[in-house]
Each structure stands twice: as C-alpha cells, then as structure tokens.
Amino acid sequence: MTNLKSFMSRQEMLGLLVVAAVLFVVMPLAMDIFRLNLFGKYLTYAFVAIGLVLCWGKGGILSLGQGVFFGLGGYCMAMYLKLEASTPEATAIQSTPGIPDFMDWNQITALPWFWQPFNSLTFTIVAIIAVPALFAFIIGTAMFKRRVGGVYFAIITQAIAAILTILIIGQQGYTGGVNGITDLRTLKGWDIRTDEAKYILYYVNGGLLIAVLLLSQIVLKSKLGRLLVAVRDQEDRVRFSGYDVSNIKIFVFCFAAVLSAIGGAMFTLQVGFMSPSFVGIVPSIEMVIFCAVGGRLSIFGAVYGTLLVNWAKTTFSETFPELWLFGLGALFIAVVLVFPNGLSGLYRSYLAPIVDRFIVPKGRKAEPDKSTPAAPFGADTTAKPAE
Amino acid sequence: MRRLKNLIENRLSRRAVLAGTVSAATLAMAGALTPSFAQDVNTTGLAVTEDTVKVGILHSVTGTMAISETGSVQAEKLAIEQINAMGGVLGRKIEYIQEDGASDWPTFAEKAKKLLVNDKVAAVFGCWTSASRKAVLPVFEQYNGMLYYPTFYEGLEQSPNVIYTGQEATQQIIAGIDWVAREKGAKSFYLLGSDYIWPRTSNKIARKHIEKLGHKVVGEEYYPLGHTQFNSVINKIKLKKPDVIYAIVVGGSNVAFYKQLKAAGIDMTKEKPLLLTISVTEDEIRGIGGENIEGAYAAMKYFQSLDNDNNQAFVKAFKERWGDDIVIGDVTQAAYLGPWLWKAAVEKAGSFDIDKVRLASPGIELTTAPEGYVRIHENHHLWSKTRIGLAKTDGQYEMIYETADLMEPDPFPEGYQ
Numbered sequence: 072m073t074n075l076k077s078f079m080s081r082q083e084m085l086g087l088l089v090v091a092a093v094l095f096v097v098m099p100l101a102m103d104i105f106r107l108n109l110f111g112k113y114l115t116y117a118f119v120a121i122g123l124v125l126c127w128g129k130g131g132i133l134s135l136g137q138g139v140f141f142g143l144g145g146y147c148m149a150m151y152l153k154l155e156a157s158t159p160e161a162t163a164i165q166s167t168p169g170i171p172d173f174m175d176w177n178q179i180t181a182l183p184w185f186w187q188p189f190n191s192l193t194f195t196i197v198a199i200i201a202v203p204a205l206f207a208f209i210i211g212t213a214m215f216k217r218r219v220g221g222v223y224f225a226i227i228t229q230a231i232a233a234i235l236t237i238l239i240i241g242q243q244g245y246t247g248g249v250n251g252i253t254d255l256r257t258l259k260g261w262d263i264r265t266d267e268a269k270y271i272l273y274y275v276n277g278g279l280l281i282a283v284l285l286l287s288q289i290v291l292k293s294k295l296g297r298l299l300v301a302v303r304d305q306e307d308r309v310r311f312s313g314y315d316v317s318n319i320k321i322f323v324f325c326f327a328a329v330l331s332a333i334g335g336a337m338f339t340l341q342v343g344f345m346s347p348s349f350v351g352i353v354p355s356i357e358m359v360i361f362c363a364v365g366g367r368l369s370i371f372g373a374v375y376g377t378l379l380v381n382w383a384k385t386t387f388s389e390t391f392p393e394l395w396l397f398g399l400g401a402l403f404i405a406v407v408l409v410f411p412n413g414l415s416g417l418y419r420s421y422l423a424p425i426v427d428r429f430i431v432p433k434g435r436k437a438e439p440d441k442s443t444p445a446a447p448f449g450a451d452t453t454a455k456p457a458e
Numbered sequence: 459m460r461r462l463k464n465l466i467e468n469r470l471s472r473r474a475v476l477a478g479t480v481s482a483a484t485l486a487m488a489g490a491l492t493p494s495f496a497q498d499v500n501t502t503g504l505a506v507t508e509d510t511v512k513v514g515i516l517h518s519v520t521g522t523m524a525i526s527e528t529g530s531v532q533a534e535k536l537a538i539e540q541i542n543a544m545g546g547v548l549g550r551k552i553e554y555i556q557e558d559g560a561s562d563w564p565t566f567a568e569k570a571k572k573l574l575v576n577d578k579v580a581a582v583f584g585c586w587t588s589a590s591r592k593a594v595l596p597v598f599e600q601y602n603g604m605l606y607y608p609t610f611y612e613g614l615e616q617s618p619n620v621i622y623t624g625q626e627a628t629q630q631i632i633a634g635i636d637w638v639a640r641e642k643g644a645k646s647f648y649l650l651g652s653d654y655i656w657p658r659t660s661n662k663i664a665r666k667h668i669e670k671l672g673h674k675v676v677g678e679e680y681y682p683l684g685h686t687q688f689n690s691v692i693n694k695i696k697l698k699k700p701d702v703i704y705a706i707v708v709g710g711s712n713v714a715f716y717k718q719l720k721a722a723g724i725d726m727t728k729e730k731p732l733l734l735t736i737s738v739t740e741d742e743i744r745g746i747g748g749e750n751i752e753g754a755y756a757a758m759k760y761f762q763s764l765d766n767d768n769n770q771a772f773v774k775a776f777k778e779r780w781g782d783d784i785v786i787g788d789v790t791q792a793a794y795l796g797p798w799l800w801k802a803a804v805e806k807a808g809s810f811d812i813d814k815v816r817l818a819s820p821g822i823e824l825t826t827a828p829e830g831y832v833r834i835h836e837n838h839h840l841w842s843k844t845r846i847g848l849a850k851t852d853g854q855y856e857m858i859y860e861t862a863d864l865m866e867p868d869p870f871p872e873g874y875q
Contacts, residue, residue, distance in 0.1 A: 105575040249654050250589040254596050264600050346563050392558040393519050
C-alpha cells in the first residue's frame with residue numbers, strides 16, 4: 072500500500088476509480104451498442120489527449136502533429152486487417168487477386184515490400200509501438216538536441232503532419248490515397264463488425280486506457296516526472312543542475328507518440344477503416360483542443376475533455392446539421408474565456424475542496440497541486456520563444 | 459410489439475363500427491388486401507408507421523464539399539416534397555432525417571450507421587465523393603441499408619446495397635471520345651486530372667479506348683486536389699500540340715486551370731486544341747466564370763439547358779423552391795432521381811423491406827426523369843444517354859450531341875482494366 076501511495080494520492084486514486092467506473096459500468100449501462108461504439112471511438116482520441124497532457128501540460132512541449140502518430144498506429148493496424156481481408160478468394164474480381172483492392176485500381180500488380188511483414192499480427196503489434204516511437208525519436212533528437220523548442224517546435228510538428236498527409240494522398244497505390252484503407256473485416260478470422268465484437272473491443276479499449284492512465288501516473292510521480300515539470304518552468308536551471316534536458320524531452324515526446332499510436336490502432340479496430348483525414352493538421356489541432364477542454368494538466372481531465380468535445384460534436388451535428396459548427400465554436404470560446412484550465416480546473420476550484428473533506432484524513436490539509444503554473448491558459452509557457 | 463397490437467385493435471374497432479357486423483374471415487382478407495397495413499409492407503423493423511416512412515439524407519453541408527453537395531440536398535428534398543404532394547409512397551408521407559457528413563469520411567460512416575441503426579431509415583440518399591462512399595459502403599452492407607448515390611464516378615464497384623444514379627466511368631468516357639474522334643477528327647490526346655481514384659481510373663479507361671481507336675495519348679499528368687499552378691502543364695500542352703485536352707480536374711482547382719489556360723492564349727473556341735471534360739458541370743462553371751471556359755466540351759448525361767418537357771418542369775420547380783439564381787448540374791439531377799427510383803421500387807415490391815426493394819430495383823424505369831428515360835440495370839447502375847455540351851459565356855452548356863441509344867452501364871469493363 073505504501074508503494075501505491077508513493078505514486079498516487081487519494082484524490083488521484085479516486086479519479087482513476089471514477090474513470091474506470093464511468094468506462095466499465097455507467098457507459099455500457101446507459102447506452103446501446105451504437106452509442107457505445109461511438110464512445111469507444113472517442114476514447115481512442117483520449118489516448119492522444121493523455122499523451123498531450125504529459126507532453127504539453129507537464130512538459131511544456133506543444134506538439135501540433137499528434138495526428139501523425141495516431142495515423143501511424145492506425146495505418147499499421149489497417150494494413151494488417153486489409154491484408155487479411157484481401158484473400159485471393161475475396162478479391163477474385165480484380166485483375167491481380169490477393170492484393171488490396173486500391174492497389175489493383177492503381178495498376179499495382181504485386182504486394183510492395185513494406186506491406187509484406189504486415190501479414191504477421193505479431194509484427195503488426197510491434198510496429199504499432201515501434202514505428203511511431205522511432206519516428207518521434209528521430210524528430211525529437213533532431214529538434215531537442217539542437218534546442219529547438221516552443222513555437223518553432225509546434226510549427227515543425229504541424230509541417231510534418233502536412234507532409235505525411237500529402238505523402239499518403241500522393242502515393243495512393245501504396246496507401247489507399249484520400250479514400251484511406253477501407254472495408255476491414257476480420258482479425259485472425261474474428262469478425263470485428265459484429266455487435267459482440269464491438270462490446271469486446273470497447274472493453275479492451277477501456278482496459279488499455281486505464282493501463283495507460285496508470286502508466287502515465289507512474290511516469291509523472293517518478294523523478295522523471297518532476298524533472299519534466301521543472302523543464303517546463305525553468306529549463307535553464309535544470310540544465311545547469313547537470314541534467315540533459317533534451318533526453319527528458321525526447322522521452323516524453325516518444326511516450327506521447329506511442330500513446331497516440333495505441334489510440335490509432337484501437338480506432339482502426341473499432342471504426343473499421345483508416346484515412347489520411349486523421350493525420351493532417353486539422354485533426355492534430357482538434358486533439359490539442361480535446362486536451363485543452365479537459366484541462367491540460369490532468370490526465371483524467373483529458374479523458375473527460377475528449378468525451379465532452381466529441382459528444383458535443385455528434386449531438387450538435389445530429390440536432391442542427393447546418394449550424395453545429397457554431398455551437399462547437401461557442402464551446403471552445405467558453406473554455407478559453409470562462410474556464411481556462413478546462414474541466415479539471417473547474418473540478419479543482421469547486422468540487423475538489425468538497426471531495427477532499429471526505430477523503431483526506433482530518434487534521435491534515437490537502438496539499439495544493441504544485442504542478443499548476445501561475446499563468447492562465449492564454450499566456451502559457453510554450454508561447455514564449457525558445458530561450 | 460404492443461404498438462403493433464394496438465394498431466391492429468384500433469383498425470379492428472374502427473372497421474367494426476363502420477361495417478357493423480363483418481365476419482372475421484372477411485376482415486382478415488380486407489387486412490391482407492389493404493396495402494397500408496404496417497406489418498405487410500415492413501417486416502424488418504424499419505421506421506415505417508401507418509402514415510409516414512423515414513428516409514435519410516446524408517451529404518456534407520459544412521466543410522469543403524458543402525458547395526458541391528448542397529445542390530444534391532436541394533434536389534433530394536424537392537423530390538421528396540413532390541412525392542409527398544402526390545400522396546407519398548404506399549400511402550405514406552416521406553419524412554427525412556438530414557445528417558451532415560461534414561466533408562469528413564469517418565463522419566460519413568458514423569452518420570450512416572446512426573441513420574441505419576438508430577433511426578432505421580428505409581433508404582438513404584447521399585454521399586458525393588468516392589471517398590465518402592467507400593467509407594459508408596461497409597456500413598450499408600453490414601446493416602443492410604439502401605443508398606442512392608448520385609455522383610458520376612470511377613466504377614469498379616457494384617454493391618447490392620447501393621443504387622448508382624450517376625454515370626459510371628465508361629458511360630461518360632467512351633461516348634465522349636468516340637464523338638471527338640468521329641466529329642472533330644481528333645487523333646492525339648493529352649490526359650490531365652486531379653490526383654485521386656476517379657480521374658486516374660477514368661483516364662485509364664480513356665487511354666485504353668483511345669489506343670483501341672488507333673489514336674495516340676501524348677501526355678498524362680496528375681495534380682493534387684486544390685492545386686492551383688498549371689502553367690508547366692499548359693506549356694507542355696503547347697509543346698505537344700494535342701488535338702484534344704482531356705481534362706478531369708476536380709473542385710476548386712478548376713478555377714485556376716481554366717483561367718491560366720485562357721491567359722496562356724489557348725482559345726478553346728478555336729478548337730486547336732479542343733478541350734473535353736467530364737468533371738465540369740454548371741455548378742463548377744459558376745466558380746470558373748463562363749467567359750473563361752467558353753468553347754469547352756463536356757461529356758455527361760444531363761445539362762440544365764436540355765430541351766424537353768420533363769426538364770422544363772424540373773428546372774421551373776427547382777427555381778421556385780430554391781431561388782432563381784440557382785444552377786443545376788449533372789449530379790444534382792442524378793440526386794433528384796434517387797427518391798423517385800426508390801418510390802418506384804417500393805411500389806413495385808409492395809414493401810419497404812430492403813431485400814424486397816433490392817430485388818424489385820433492376821428494371822425499374824423512370825419516364826419522368828429530367829434527363830429523359832432511365833432504367834435500372836441488373837448491376838444497380840442506370841441505363842442513360844450520354845450527351846455532349848458546348849460551354850457558353852452565360853455559364854450554361856448547349857447540347858450538341860446525344861447518343862442515339864441508352865449507354866449500358868459497365869462498372870467492370872472487360873479489356874479496360
């Protein structure tokens with residue numbers, strides 16, 4: 072128990088339990104399978120938002136290109152599923168049976184070499200983790216070792232998102248182009264489109280999300296986590312204390328990338344296709360908004376923020392098909408103007424004192440959260456030029 | 459189930475009051491003969507009540523595609539209103555549920571699922587880009603829905619759950635190329651398009667057909683969607699001097715392409731080279747400007763200026779409903795056919811059940827279509843005529859040729875793959 076306490080306060084444990092209860096009990100009871108599957112889809116974005124909390128909220132590194140990693144994870148999964156769906160029998164109508172349909176439409180007659188390994192599920196799972204991690208490591212090393220940070224880093228990540236989208240769309244024979252990789256059916260012969268499969272995938276997704284929350288909590292409470300916050304607030308002091316700042320940044324960037332990729336892979340499984348519209352600049356910025364609405368300092372807030380924004384998006388657009396974007400815009404303006412620290416900020420100011428009264432032993436005052444910066448949302452540290 | 463029971467009881471009591479003493483046997487017979495009896499026309503739990511039936515409209519009304527898809531939404535609503543004014547389908551008024559695909563393919567899939575699973579609509583009229591159709595296709599096949607898809611497209615697809623009311627690639631392309639080769643003596647072609655599946659597949663078919671006729675393709679190039687710098691390809695065209703520029707440029711790029719073509723001194727009215735397009739409808743000309751595209755030829759199945767009674771009534775009704783300054787392009791007209799074709803199939807089947815409507819669909823004819831007579835082929839595409847239009851400065855096409863017979867749809871053309 073002491074071991075547990077060292078990385079989790081009572082409040083945080085409560086937070087985790089509430090998230091778990093919402094995911095595993097409230098949602099499945101409150102919703103039919105169609106809505107539950109939608110929420111499963113939203114939850115895959117929560118992986119990205121949690122990564123952004125670590126990277127941006129705690130570490131001060133604003134990445135506007137998380138869609139890249141979401142996409143890499145999603146495409147790895149989609150490539151495996153597409154190969155499984157493209158058996159010679161299922162594609163007998165094509166001029167070259169046995170290859171994915173979009174390759175056939177683009178006059179490609181043999182499976183390209185980089186598609187070959189995706190016949191193996193083991194390789195695919197390794198690739199979902201390793202490919203984005205490696206990619207993030209290369210970007211991170213190139214940037215942070217040269218002490219590129221702040222706005223410049225944000226712009227470069229955005230450029231990478233744009234470049235990858237253009238690459239995917241341009242190489243449509245190998246990637247499915249703007250249509251993406253569609254019509255995915257089975258995983259190892261197991262039909263992922265049935266209602267039963269959707270329930271199972273939802274729970275797998277929820278379990279992974281809880282695991283990721285725990286893992287992030289461990290990272291944040293470790294020495295590394297404290298260094299990360301120190302880097303955000305006073306980078307030079309950390310450097311002068313003898314730490315290699317760039318390694319800390321590279322680590323957290325890679326970590327966030329892997330989380331995003333897991334989200335992407337789960338997305339592909341639950342939605343049944345992957346397309347470049349999750350890779351580009353717009354979705355990447357949307358993911359930052361999920362994180363901001365939740366409150367960029369709380370990993371639990373990120374989950375709720377993601378759910379709230381996506382739920383609002385679906386509900387507004389179903390109710391007002393021609394005006395819903397205005398409703399969504401109003402929500403974002405409200406976040407920035409009224410509660411700049413997002414949902415978790417609201418919780419901390421209003422609900423937390425009441426909750427603390429019940430769960431903190433008498434005579435001991437709840438410790439104020441030191442990780443909250445003094446500056447409000449608009450004037451955050453990442454907006455400063457690199458020092 | 460309880461609702462159904464109530465429904466039957468209500469009917470029974472009403473009939474009993476009306477008819478006084480009627481034996482149970484004749485009552486049952488009367489029930490079977492009345493086509494509006496709910497359980498007969500709908501055995502699969504669709505959103506059909508005693509006097510309404512729900513359908514879905516699924517297009518982008520926000521985002522980059524909104525400008526193209528709005529016409530289709532208007533056409534589908536107009537058709538539904540007209541059908542309702544005539545008494546509906548099987549005695550039921552059509553109610554539509556509109557969803558926004560937001561120019562985003564995954565959103566299309568989400569909304570399609572919502573319409574089928576939650577709203578249990580009897581049919582969906584929607585989608586515009588191939589990408590959005592590809593995204594919703596697995597949803598329609600899994601949940602057994604019926605989609606009426608209006609856009610001319612690349613073919614290579616034939617789903618039991620889709621009726622394609624636009625032309626597939628061969629219908630548009632082969633007639634157009636035959637015509638320029640025959641009437642204009644064209645021997646060399648320069649193929650040009652936006653870089654995605656439709657232009658690429660279309661040009662593949664065009665190239666095969668050109669070579670089959672013994673003519674030559676002197677160049678083939680693709681540019682990303684949204685591309686605005688066409689100077690280099692225009693220079694290449696000037697160098698190669700083809701007889702025909704075969705252009706499948708899509709969306710906003712068209713504005714830059716035709717303006718730059720004109721600025722580079724290629725006067726299409728002189729027809730040296732002449733330009734043939736399959737992607738520019740009256741809707742796009744509004745953006746391009748009639749003076750910039752004057753003299754170009756388009757091969758498609760419908761022009762707003764078609765001179766027949768059906769079309770005149772259609773254009774008049776459309777303008778009355780949506781405003782005088784509106785233009786109607788090929789896809790808008792194809793979207794208008796959707797609800798009518800569905801109505802005819804439902805009435806032939808005597809049921810809203812998707813499987814029965816599917817079985818009833820091949821052979822359905824529409825003599826009232828603005829483009830003239832159309833018929834649904836076994837492969838779920840439409841038999842239709844292909845027409846050549848000449849672009850004029852007022853933004854309209856003047857039809858100068860139409861195929862004598864209906865073109866057979868052939869989504870998997872032998873020898874063109």
